Amino acid sequence: MIRVHLCVVLMVTAFATVATAAPADPQSVRGTSGKIVSTSGKAVSPAPAKKGTADPNAIATEISRDPQQRAHVEAMLPRGMTLEQATAGFRNQWQFIAALNASQNHKIPFDKLHKALMVDGLSLGQAVQQLKGTSLTARLN
Numbered sequence: 001m002i003r004v005h006l007c008v009v010l011m012v013t014a015f016a017t018v019a020t021a022a023p024a025d026p027q028s029v030r031g032t033s034g035k036i037v038s039t040s041g042k043a044v045s046p047a048p049a050k051k052g053t054a055d056p057n058a059i060a061t062e063i064s065r066d067p068q069q070r071a072h073v074e075a076m077l078p079r080g081m082t083l084e085q086a087t088a089g090f091r092n093q094w095q096f097i098a099a100l101n102a103s104q105n106h107k108i109p110f111d112k113l114h115k116a117l118m119v120d121g122l123s124l125g126q127a128v129q130q131l132k133g134t135s136l137t138a139r140l141n
Contacts, residue, residue, distance in 0.1 A: 059087040059096055076100050078111050086110065089118035102128055 060083045064070050070083070077086050077100075090096040099117060102124055103110040108131045116127035 057084055057087075059090060059093050060084045062093050063087070073097075073100065076104055076110070078109060081111065086114065089114075099124055106132055108132065 063073055063083060073086075074083060077083070086100070087093075087096050090099070099113055100110060102108070103113045106128050108128065112131055113127055116122045116131060117124065120127070122130065
């Protein structure tokens, strides 16, 4: 019985602390519409969030931390393409490495595969099929 009472007291205390906590930014609070408004009543627009992509340089930076990995990856890139250009648009390092390996394994130029993935919006499998000419739509055309 004492454990239950102690648990309830702790939960009530924690709830009271959270409920009375000040907003992180004292100059802005959520209005009744759910939008963030300043204490003066003007709407505040939050910074736009990037959807699904990391900063291209973040992936290049991660790869560059290991000189052996950087040298290996750069050797797989087309002439004239920098690591920063190659990683642009990929969500993470693993997606980039998968595309780079698929390019090598299927003998598809990486720049064409990169365009199919980033510009045309194809999945890796769709892009490989289309560029190799093995997709159903490629055979019909």
